[in-house]
Amino acid sequence: MTDNHILLSVQDLKVYFRSADACARAVDGVSFDVRKKETVCLVGESGCGKTVSALSILGLVATPPGEIQGGRIVFAGQNLLELSENEMQKIRGNHIAMVFQEPLTSLNPVFTIEDQISEAVRIHKKIETESLHEKCIRLLKDVGISDPEQRLEDYPHQLSGGQRQRVMIAMALACDPDLIIADEPTTALDVTVQAQILELFGAIQTKQSMSILYITHDLGVVAAIADRVYVMYAGMIAEQGKTEHIFRNARHPYTQGLLASLPSLSKRGKRLYSIPGAVPDPAYKPAGCPFHPRCPHKAPSCHTEYPNMCDYGQGHLARCPILFQDKGRHI
Numbered sequence: 001m002t003d004n005h006i007l008l009s010v011q012d013l014k015v016y017f018r019s020a021d022a023c024a025r026a027v028d029g030v031s032f033d034v035r036k037k038e039t040v041c042l043v044g045e046s047g048c049g050k051t052v053s054a055l056s057i058l059g060l061v062a063t064p065p066g067e068i069q070g071g072r073i074v075f076a077g078q079n080l081l082e083l084s085e086n087e088m089q090k091i092r093g094n095h096i097a098m099v100f101q102e103p104l105t106s107l108n109p110v111f112t113i114e115d116q117i118s119e120a121v122r123i124h125k126k127i128e129t130e131s132l133h134e135k136c137i138r139l140l141k142d143v144g145i146s147d148p149e150q151r152l153e154d155y156p157h158q159l160s161g162g163q164r165q166r167v168m169i170a171m172a173l174a175c176d177p178d179l180i181i182a183d184e185p186t187t188a189l190d191v192t193v194q195a196q197i198l199e200l201f202g203a204i205q206t207k208q209s210m211s212i213l214y215i216t217h218d219l220g221v222v223a224a225i226a227d228r229v230y231v232m233y234a235g236m237i238a239e240q241g242k243t244e245h246i247f248r249n250a251r252h253p254y255t256q257g258l259l260a261s262l263p264s265l266s267k268r269g270k271r272l273y274s275i276p277g278a279v280p281d282p283a284y285k286p287a288g289c290p291f292h293p294r295c296p297h298k299a300p301s302c303h304t305e306y307p308n309m310c311d312y313g314q315g316h317l318a319r320c321p322i323l324f325q326d327k328g329r330h331i
C-alpha cells in the first residue's frame, strides 16, 4: 500500500564504516518514514547511529570510510541514493535543511549574521518580492530574535547560544524546505532556552507546515514535540509508534529501560535507574539481538536469533518477540 502523505521513506538503510581490521555496522537495516507536516523523533543513546542516519539522507556521509551498503532513501518519490552530487545539492537546502548541534562550529566567526543569512537565501532560488535585507529581518523575526536590525550586524560570538541556534534555524528556513532535520539542536543549551527552541520548532511546523525529523537522546524532548517516535539501538530500530503509545505502552525492553531512567517527581530521593552496560561497539555487535547483553527479559533464543518486528497495531511495532509473546503479530 502506498501512503501519499509520506514525504521521506528510509528503507532498510545500511551504512558501514570499514577500517583495516574491522567493519562498523553503524546503521544496520533501519527503516522509518516521515509524513508531510509531521514531527518525527529518532531517539536513542549515544553511538546508536542517529547522526549517521541523518547524514545519509543528505548524502553527507564521507565515503570512504563510510559506505552505503544497502537500502533506499525515498524523498518526494525519488531515491536520493541514486542522485548525482549536483542533484543532491539542489535537494540540500531547497527541500531538506539540517540544523546541527553546535551552532558555533556551523557559523563562520568572521562574517556578520546578515552575511551568513543572506548567503543562505542567495544560494537558494526564488524571485523574491522583498529585498535580501528585508528577508533577513523577517527570518530573524520568524525565529523570535528581538531587535533583528541590530542582530544582523553582530558577529556570532556576540550572540548567546540560544540566539545562535535561532540563527541556524533561520538559515534552515531561508529556502522554505519541505523537511528540516534537526540533530540534537538543543543539547548545548540550558533548559529554559531548550524549551524555547522546542516551542519554536512546534510553531514552525504548525505555521509553515513543514515536516521535522528531530534527533535526540532525550525522551523528555520526544514527549514535548513528536507525533511519532523511532527508538534506535545499535544501528536498528527497536521500537516505533505514536508518541503516546510508546510512553504508555512500551513493548521493547530497551524503550522500557529508557523510560525508567527518566527523572520524575515521584522518583525524588530515590536512586535513578540506568540501563546496565553500554551500547555495543558497532564493529563488534553481539550475535542475536544486539540488546540481549543488557536485557532483563532475555531468553536463550535472544543470544542467537535476530529479533523479528512484532506488530501491536496502529503503527506500533517493537523488535522483541519475547516480552509480549502472545500479544504482538510477528512480521
Ligand SMILES: Nc1ncnc2c1ncn2[C@@H]1O[C@H](COP(=O)(O)OP(=O)(O)OP(=O)(O)O)[C@@H](O)[C@H]1O
Binding pocket: 017, 024, 026, 044, 045, 046, 047, 048, 049, 050, 051, 052, 053, 062, 065, 066, 217, 281, 282
Ligand atoms: N566517520 C566514521 N568512521 C568510523 N566510525 C564512525 C564514523 N562516523 C560514525 N561512526 C560510528 O558510527 C556509530 C554511530 O555514530 P552516530 O554518530 O550516528 O551516533 P549517534 O547516535 O548520533 O550518537 P550521539 O548521540 O553521540 O550523537 C558510532 O559507533 C560511531 O563511532
Ligand SMILES: [Mg+2]
Binding pocket: 050, 051, 052, 183
Ligand atoms: Mg549524533
